[in-house]
Amino acid sequence: MRRTILVAALLLGSSAMLASCDAPKPTAKSAAAVKESEFPDRPLWGDTHLHTANSVDAFGFGVRLGPEEALRFARGEEVTATTGMKAKLSRPLDFLVVTDHAEALGGTKALADSPRLLIRDATMRRWHDMMNEGPAGSQRAMAEILDARGRNAVPEAMLNADGAAKRTKKVWNANVDAVERYNEPGTFTAFHGFEYTLMQGGNNLHRNIIFRDGEDKVRTVVPIDPTYKATPDEIWNYMDAYEKSTGGRVLAIPHNSNLSNGLMFELTQPGGGPMTAAYAKRRARLEPVVEITQIKGDSEAHPFLSPNDEFSGYGMAGWEMNNLLSNQPKVPSMYAGEYVREALKRGLALEAQTGVNPYKFGLIGSTDSHTALATADEDQFFGKHSGTEPSAARTMAPQNLGTRKGRFGWHYLASGYAAVWAKANTRAAIFDAMTRREVYASTGPRMTVRVFGGWDFTADDLKGDWVRAGYARGVPMGGELKPGKGGAPRLLISALKDPEGANLDRVQVVKGWIDKAGKTHEQVFDVAWSGDRKPVAGKLPSVGDTVDVAAATYKNNIGAAALTTVWTDPAFDPAISSFYYLRVLEIPTPSWPAYDAVRYKLKLPPEVRVKSQERAYTSPIWYTPNQNLGKS
Amino acid sequence: MTAWRTRAAALLREPLVHFLVLGALVFVALSGRAPDLGERRIIVDEPVVAGLVNHHVRAFRRPPTAEELDGLISDHVRGEVYYREALRLGLDADDEVVKKRLRNKMLAIAGAEAEAARPSDAELQALLDADPARYAAPPRYRLAQIYLGPDAPALRAAAAAEIGRIPKGARPGITTQPLPLPARFDDASQTDLAEQLGDDFATALARLPLGTWMGPVVSGFGLHLVRIDQRVQPPPPRLADVRQRLENDWRSDAIRNAQDAHLQQLLDSYAVEIKRPS
Numbered sequence: 001m002r003r004t005i006l007v008a009a010l011l012l013g014s015s016a017m018l019a020s021c022d023a024p025k026p027t028a029k030s031a032a033a034v035k036e037s038e039f040p041d042r043p044l045w046g047d048t049h050l051h052t053a054n055s056v057d058a059f060g061f062g063v064r065l066g067p068e069e070a071l072r073f074a075r076g077e078e079v080t081a082t083t084g085m086k087a088k089l090s091r092p093l094d095f096l097v098v099t100d101h102a103e104a105l106g107g108t109k110a111l112a113d114s115p116r117l118l119i120r121d122a123t124m125r126r127w128h129d130m131m132n133e134g135p136a137g138s139q140r141a142m143a144e145i146l147d148a149r150g151r152n153a154v155p156e157a158m159l160n161a162d163g164a165a166k167r168t169k170k171v172w173n174a175n176v177d178a179v180e181r182y183n184e185p186g187t188f189t190a191f192h193g194f195e196y197t198l199m200q201g202g203n204n205l206h207r208n209i210i211f212r213d214g215e216d217k218v219r220t221v222v223p224i225d226p227t228y229k230a231t232p233d234e235i236w237n238y239m240d241a242y243e244k245s246t247g248g249r250v251l252a253i254p255h256n257s258n259l260s261n262g263l264m265f266e267l268t269q270p271g272g273g274p275m276t277a278a279y280a281k282r283r284a285r286l287e288p289v290v291e292i293t294q295i296k297g298d299s300e301a302h303p304f305l306s307p308n309d310e311f312s313g314y315g316m317a318g319w320e321m322n323n324l325l326s327n328q329p330k331v332p333s334m335y336a337g338e339y340v341r342e343a344l345k346r347g348l349a350l351e352a353q354t355g356v357n358p359y360k361f362g363l364i365g366s367t368d369s370h371t372a373l374a375t376a377d378e379d380q381f382f383g384k385h386s387g388t389e390p391s392a393a394r395t396m397a398p399q400n401l402g403t404r405k406g407r408f409g410w411h412y413l414a415s416g417y418a419a420v421w422a423k424a425n426t427r428a429a430i431f432d433a434m435t436r437r438e439v440y441a442s443t444g445p446r447m448t449v450r451v452f453g454g455w456d457f458t459a460d461d462l463k464g465d466w467v468r469a470g471y472a473r474g475v476p477m478g479g480e481l482k483p484g485k486g487g488a489p490r491l492l493i494s495a496l497k498d499p500e501g502a503n504l505d506r507v508q509v510v511k512g513w514i515d516k517a518g519k520t521h522e523q524v525f526d527v528a529w530s531g532d533r534k535p536v537a538g539k540l541p542s543v544g545d546t547v548d549v550a551a552a553t554y555k556n557n558i559g560a561a562a563l564t565t566v567w568t569d570p571a572f573d574p575a576i577s578s579f580y581y582l583r584v585l586e587i588p589t590p591s592w593p594a595y596d597a598v599r600y601k602l603k604l605p606p607e608v609r610v611k612s613q614e615r616a617y618t619s620p621i622w623y624t625p626n627q628n629l630g631k632s
Numbered sequence: 633m634t635a636w637r638t639r640a641a642a643l644l645r646e647p648l649v650h651f652l653v654l655g656a657l658v659f660v661a662l663s664g665r666a667p668d669l670g671e672r673r674i675i676v677d678e679p680v681v682a683g684l685v686n687h688h689v690r691a692f693r694r695p696p697t698a699e700e701l702d703g704l705i706s707d708h709v710r711g712e713v714y715y716r717e718a719l720r721l722g723l724d725a726d727d728e729v730v731k732k733r734l735r736n737k738m739l740a741i742a743g744a745e746a747e748a749a750r751p752s753d754a755e756l757q758a759l760l761d762a763d764p765a766r767y768a769a770p771p772r773y774r775l776a777q778i779y780l781g782p783d784a785p786a787l788r789a790a791a792a793a794e795i796g797r798i799p800k801g802a803r804p805g806i807t808t809q810p811l812p813l814p815a816r817f818d819d820a821s822q823t824d825l826a827e828q829l830g831d832d833f834a835t836a837l838a839r840l841p842l843g844t845w846m847g848p849v850v851s852g853f854g855l856h857l858v859r860i861d862q863r864v865q866p867p868p869p870r871l872a873d874v875r876q877r878l879e880n881d882w883r884s885d886a887i888r889n890a891q892d893a894h895l896q897q898l899l900d901s902y903a904v905e906i907k908r909p910s
Contacts, residue, residue, distance in 0.1 A: 494812035499830030499852025561853035
């Protein structure tokens with residue numbers, strides 16, 4: 001016989017609570033008191049895309065942690081995950097945006113908590129019961145709800161506008177409270193934000209909305225849902241109205257273009273017809289950044305579009321067959337509207353047609369985790385949702401999001417984070433860096449990557465104060481390179497491995513351009529690599545592979561700690577528009593299923609991804625010839 | 633109010649309600665349990681009806697129509713009958729849904745007070761005094777570093793030998809490798825250095841003497857020689873500077889502690905026996 005004993009400190013006495021009534025309001029260090037550095041010193045790491053129990057689906061999938069726990073976890077505190085495990089990030093993040101789905105904000109929680117008596121719709125009552133049954137029932141209910149949503153078959157009562165609006169306001173205000181409490185200018189930035197979950201027949205057109213402002217402004221609005229048959233104009237109208245009425249600033253970050261079945265980066269207006277300059281301009285202004293990599297796959301490049309790129313299609317398995325809800329299969333003609341590299345090229349083509357480039361965006365990664373835990377490292381991955389928090393079963397558990405076929409736990413990527421070159425850790429400095437696209441994406445590792453575009457950089461610049469030189473004589477990532485006096489653009493490039501991670505294999509420059517006939521092209525150049533490898537027939541040999549899958553380990557005895565170079569475009573034509581971005585590859589390392597296999601003594605089927613070359617993608621630098629400049 | 637009473641009274645005259653109540657009574661009578669008149673009366677009085685109306689208003693943002701209210705009352709009676717009968721038959725036992733719901737309710741009750749509570753300064757000060765290091769700002773450094781290359785035993789030995797040879801005030805003569813990080817940090821916090829060079833490097837700095845080249849110091853990139861010119865240990869944190877963090881920690885602890893304490897209080901009155909299968 002054993003007596004269960006819980007240790008609990010009695011911190012809470014009733015006298016203590018009474019004494020505190022007129023305690024002063026906590027005074028946060030004001031953002032104005034935070035000193036900005038001359039140049040951004042180091043990348044700030046964060047997650048712009050995180051769901052908590054306030055998200056309909058996250059709650060349905062089981063998560064019981066709210067924004068407060070999400071913020072505590074991101075800033076490095078230990079929290080108890082939904083499944084009971086203690087969780088702490090090995091390295092804290094610098095910033096976090098809690099982006100719960102605006103759609104029925106808190107809605108599933110309300111359905112689960114509401115008195116059963118009042119749920120008149122039989123379907124909703126069944127979902128209510130399933131949610132209260134436990135995690136398995138909750139996940140089944142969620143799958144059904146998502147499926148119903150894709151078929152526009154959600155019960156009318158669940159969409160009840162009045163009740164939902166009131167609930168949204170309440171949940172939003174509580175969320176604003178938590179975010180304000182955890183925003184510590186100079187140390188940790190907590191942004192106000194939400195996800196606008198625009199979905200056309202199961203095709204993903206989701207956007208994360210991020211405010212630059214504090215509670216005084218964001219309390220004047222509430223997150224909005226897409227209405228039936230909405231187009232992105234709806235959220236842009238909301239954003240414009242917010243900026244007009246409050247004098248604040250807000251931006252939108254599209255994500256999972258890979259699940260949009262070709263609709264995220266169209267060549268036309270939404271719904272057809274030639275794209276107008278007004279549309280292109282508005283989109284470029286309000287959506288300066290795109291989320292290129294996350295748990296539901298990576299959207300950089302697809303082998304169908306980039307057959308000569310041996311490193312395209314990262315983490316594609318499971319996501320390349322269908323749209324988000326798997327209710328519409330993909331055909332190859334859709335890929336071009338889904339992948340970011342192609343979108344950047346389409347941007348040049350649309351600029352040639354309309355005078356404005358709608359797809360002139362910077363790149364970030366984020367998690368889209370629905371566990372309230374922003375994890376993107378392979379060895380500490382807490383899964384997509386609480387049903388895939390660490391367990392022996394999760395790698396092979398079916399993840400069909402409501403319907404039919406084909407996705408399993410291992411298809412989720414432990415990806416990614418956003419790196420921001422800001423001059424201070426404040427809302428204003430980070431937001432402004434996003435607006436000028438001085439940001440990059442990582443699939444998880446915290447590599448430090450810089451690139452400057454200019455006309456007169458030389459290898460000698462790398463020996464001196466090259467960051468100062470970069471800013472003085474060039475433009476950083478995200479910038480626009482104005483025509484120079486002559487010659488070809490030179491990129492001043494530096495990539496440093498994650499100090500707690502794997503060595504680097506190579507740095508690549510991805511160039512895209514449009515020829516005089518209006519056709520777009522791309523080319524990937526290996527520009528810096530480890531060791532004394534020599535390209536064979538234009539192809540750099542592989543860096544090698546030290547991964548011991550059975551032990552889930554790798555060795556840093558291949559690859560390089562840092563790679564730097566000054567690269568000159570060998571085929572530059574000053575008369576045509578082009579862009580350049582970096583892709584930095586790590587040496588191969590074990591993927592999260594490999595760590596799980598060791599932890600839980602699993603035997604994984606051969607198709608499961610057990611290692612990969614993680615990577616960073618920088619925002620592009622664009623070159624626009626003089627004759628085109630006037631047009632935009 | 634009077635209107636509801638009239639409606640409730642009207643409902644109580646309804647044959648359907650009679651049928652349900654009588655049916656329930658018969659059911660109970662047949663179940664062979666001793667009749668308990670107190671439990672056999674279902675009273676739909678003003679507070680009950682007001683509660684039903686309130687629920688409806690909260691859900692649908694308008695009062696129920698007369699017809700809807702009849703329906704609500706009728707359903708309430710059914711619910712009560714089934715609820716009591718289910719309890720009588722012990723159907724609540726071993727029902728995971730019931731258990732989970734009740735558990736959540738208990739947790740919400742236990743945590744609710746803490747959620748709304750505000751800590752006193754004395755409490756926050758106590759929290760701060762218990763772990764000042766947690767709230768202290770990190771030390772700040774002015775330092776110079778040179779990078780020697782990836783970590784290897786031979787290089788470690790060479791670096792250690794070099795340390796003894798450097799004349800005072802001179803730069804080390806050992807061969808260095810380029811690394812795209814600043815050779816000098818003028819005012820960097822330990823946190824910033826950990827982010828850029830790794831935790832091991834940042835922690836090692838605390839043990840190094842000032843004003844002299846030391847090493848090798850291991851970073852995430854390899855071996856370095858380091859000269860610390862200034863180490864600024866921030867003053868112990870004051871309540872006013874870290875109030876926000878203290879309050880956050882206090883709140884997070886308070887909710888959990890209130891729940892734990894509540895559970896402990898309940899547990900104290902139970903004897904828990906655990907027999908594991910051998």
